[in-house]
Amino acid sequence: MKSDETVYRLDPRPGMRLFGLRFVLAAVLVVVAWLLAGVFDDGAGLAAAWVVGALAALLVVVSVLLLVRPPAVVRLDDEGYRLGRVPQGGVRKARWRDVSRATARDSLHGYALVIEVGDGTSTVPLLLVAARANELQHEVNERLNRAHGYRRLE
Incomplete structure (x- = not known):
């Protein structure tokens, strides 16, 4: 790791x-x-x-x-992300530079984090990481911002 x-x-x-x-x-x-x-x-x-x-x-x-030791749902690093065994997850891994948008919305598996990559999507049902759902969304947003060169206004 x-x-x-x-x-x-x-x-x-x-x-x-x-x-x-x-x-x-x-x-x-x-x-x-x-x-x-x-x-x-x-x-x-x-x-x-x-x-x-x-x-x-x-x-x-x-x-x-x-x-x-529960199985990993998603792994994030500075290069990109990798999905674990997520049902109907879509794109299994991608680099942050290839991600166009990440949103939280309803899906077939409940409320989910949907990451749009090129011509596909990755869907992570937030129920799978219930207690850490907000943390996951925040970290994906921060890593996307860093990858695309965005920073907070001061």
């Missing part, structure tokens, strides 16, 4: 919903493993139970890791 890079990560609230769904799925897998071990007395049933149990354990570990 560059020293001038800012990373905006997924807000914990949507992550908690996914965390809960993964734990429910892990619980279902544990029940299936238990049933496999109880119903089939042969080695194949026991092996299948171990595989399903291992999948449940892996699902729990991945869920905890994603909760502790």
Whole structure:
């Protein structure tokens, strides 16, 4: 990570919903493993139970890791920006010099930061970075101003 890079990560609230769904799925897998071990007395049933149990354990570990360190939604640096795994994000990365405009407006995914780049757009739903949405908008504006040589009136 560059020293001038800012990373905006997924807000914990949507992550908690996914965390809960993964734990429910892990619980279902544990029940299936238990049933496999109880119903089939042969080695194949026991092996299948171990595989399903291992999948449940892996699902729990991945869920905890994603909760502790949420995925990046957008990364900003002096050169430009890069989107993480944003649904319907559009242009995945661009340099600030190529950006013509950035606005906050309604989109298919709720209120979003829309960055216009040449003949495409990048859309970042602000719900994904909920607590830091204002900070993200301000930083994008500041980096755009610096890239295009604008400065504040004194």
